[in-house]
Amino acid sequence: MxxxxxxxxxxxxxxxxxxxxxxxLVQAGETGLAAGEIARRLGILPNSLSTSLSILNHAGLITxxxxxxxxxxxxxxxxxxxxxxxxxxxxxxxxPEICAPVAQSLERLACCP
Numbered sequence: 001m002x003x004x005x006x007x008x009x010x011x012x013x014x015x016x017x018x019x020x021x022x023x024x025l026v027q028a029g030e031t032g033l034a035a036g037e038i039a040r041r042l043g044i045l046p047n048s049l050s051t052s053l054s055i056l057n058h059a060g061l062i063t064x065x066x067x068x069x070x071x072x073x074x075x076x077x078x079x080x081x082x083x084x085x086x087x088x089x090x091x092x093x094x095x096p097e098i099c100a101p102v103a104q105s106l107e108r109l110a111c112c113p
Contacts, residue, residue, distance in 0.1 A: 001086040005060070009083045012059035017044060018052045022061055025075040032065075032074030 013019050020042055025033065033041075039049045053073060056062045060079045064071050084102075091099040 001082045006083055006086045008059045009061055009079060012055050012061055015052070015055075017042070017048065018056055021049065021052050022056055022075060025062055025073055026077075026080070028074070030074055032063075032072040034067075034070040034072055036070075038073065 013022060021038060024038060024041060035046060035049060035053060038053075039046045042049070053062065053064075057064060057073075061076050063074050063076050065074070066072075088099060088102060091102070
């Protein structure tokens with residue numbers, strides 16, 4: 001992952017509503033959620049959510065697909081793993097025990113689509 005892509009992803013997450021939205025979509029799994037359901041669960045106005053979804057989508061952190069009249073949003077797990085890997089690329093300085101808990105968490109993420 002290039003630095004610019006990592007910066008775009010991290011910048012997109014640097015707002016409470018966008019971070020909450022992304023975390024909710026990660027929890028929802030590959031089935032995703034419609035925008036109205038996201039707004040309801042987070043207790044935010046749909047027009048505020050629209051901007052957040054656009055920013056997250058532009059950063060590659062979420063995907064959108066049409067299902068009838070609804071647009072379903074899902075977390076982009078591949079990008080999420082790329083961002084985490086970028087952050088940990090030079091981790092540990094030869095001391096793997098420092099990053100062992102993080103590595104175990106990343107292994108659990110492998111189950112995600």
